Amino acid sequence: MIGVATRAISVTLTIAAAPVIGTAQPGEPRPSPTFVHESWTVRDGLPVNSVNAVLQSRDGYIWVATFDGLARFDGVRFTVFNSATSPGLPSNRIVSLQETRDGHLWLRTEDNQLVRFAGGRFTAFGRERGIAAGVTALFEDTS
Numbered sequence: 096m097i098g099v100a101t102r103a104i105s106v107t108l109t110i111a112a113a114p115v116i117g118t119a120q121p122g123e124p125r126p127s128p129t130f131v132h133e134s135w136t137v138r139d140g141l142p143v144n145s146v147n148a149v150l151q152s153r154d155g156y157i158w159v160a161t162f163d164g165l166a167r168f169d170g171v172r173f174t175v176f177n178s179a180t181s182p183g184l185p186s187n188r189i190v191s192l193q194e195t196r197d198g199h200l201w202l203r204t205e206d207n208q209l210v211r212f213a214g215g216r217f218t219a220f221g222r223e224r225g226i227a228a229g230v231t232a233l234f235e236d237t238s
Contacts, residue, residue: 140173
């Protein structure tokens with residue numbers, strides 16, 4: 096379950112390289128893992144420097160929810176989706192993300208709107224689609 100972010104976090108990816116098995120003799124200290132640290136900011140293509148949620152989808156993209164849109168990172172560059180450039184996205188203020196088993200990405204906006212990203216399109220779900228009250232959390236059940 097993804098809940099509401101109560102404070103902004105910065106996007107940081109830290110990867111620990113596993114030490115090679117068999118490099119230390121019995122009784123000798125094991126080699127320390129090597130860490131890689133990457134930070135991304137607006138200079139790298141994020142819409143703002145603070146984020147509300149981060150998710151890595153099954154297809155390998157890293158999705159970043161911000162108060163200035165949704166950003167998709169492919170390992171090299173960011174693609175930013177916002178209400179001015181993405182029909183169907185009702186708000187730029189994204190607070191949480193969830194990917195479902197079918198590969199769809201679901202977003203919750205600051206004003207508790209529910210939005211699905213599937214097939215390259217955003218679709219908002221509200222009263223016209225049976226959502227009577229605002230959405231306060233995103234999760235997928237086991238069925």
